[in-house]
Amino acid sequence: MEGGTAMEVAIMEKDAFTVVGVEKEFGYRTAYEDIPQFWREHFEGGGDQHASGMFGICFDDRDGSQSFTYLIAGGYDPGRGIPAEYVMKTFPAATWAVFPCRGALPQALQDLNTQIWDEWLPNCHDYELAGNYSVEVYSDGDTSSAGYYSEIWIPVQPAGQ
Numbered sequence: 202m203e204g205g206t207a208m209e210v211a212i213m214e215k216d217a218f219t220v221v222g223v224e225k226e227f228g229y230r231t232a233y234e235d236i237p238q239f240w241r242e243h244f245e246g247g248g249d250q251h252a253s254g255m256f257g258i259c260f261d262d263r264d265g266s267q268s269f270t271y272l273i274a275g276g277y278d279p280g281r282g283i284p285a286e287y288v289m290k291t292f293p294a295a296t297w298a299v300f301p302c303r304g305a306l307p308q309a310l311q312d313l314n315t316q317i318w319d320e321w322l323p324n325c326h327d328y329e330l331a332g333n334y335s336v337e338v339y340s341d342g343d344t345s346s347a348g349y350y351s352e353i354w355i356p357v358q359p360a361g362q
Contacts, residue, residue: 219291222252222274257337297354306344332356
């Protein structure tokens with residue numbers, strides 16, 4: 202990519218997976234402030250008992266809309282019940298652009314997200330979006346640490362398909 206910042210990305214095939222979580226609608230203009238508050242409320246309210254917070258998933262289903270749906274989720278365990286206010290989503294086996302992120306949350310992940318959408322996708326000639334969602338994947342550890350590791354996954358397909 203010319204004129205941009207070098208980005209670390211891996212194109213990977215991943216199996217289908219199912220998540221369970223709680224979702225909420227957010228406006229694009231205030232999402233970077235509002236989503237961290239949603240996470241705080243989720244954990245303070247004990248939501249991590251049903252949705253571990255391993256995933257944060259953005260769904261953009263409406264062209265031209267000023268908002269999107271965000272899901273705090275954990276892996277689906279068929280042996281556990283799902284609270285009525287929770288949703289279950291299944292993602293098909295797919296090709297993903299996987300972007301590693303190192304740094305304290307939420308800033309490091311927000312910076313990477315902006316870079317993906319403003320620089321990588323518009324300038325990527327080999328791949329294009331293959332879905333209306335993106336997945337944040339969180340690891341165990343201190344999210345305020347400068348060395349904290351997370352990822353953003355974007356479903357992609359070869360350009361022109």
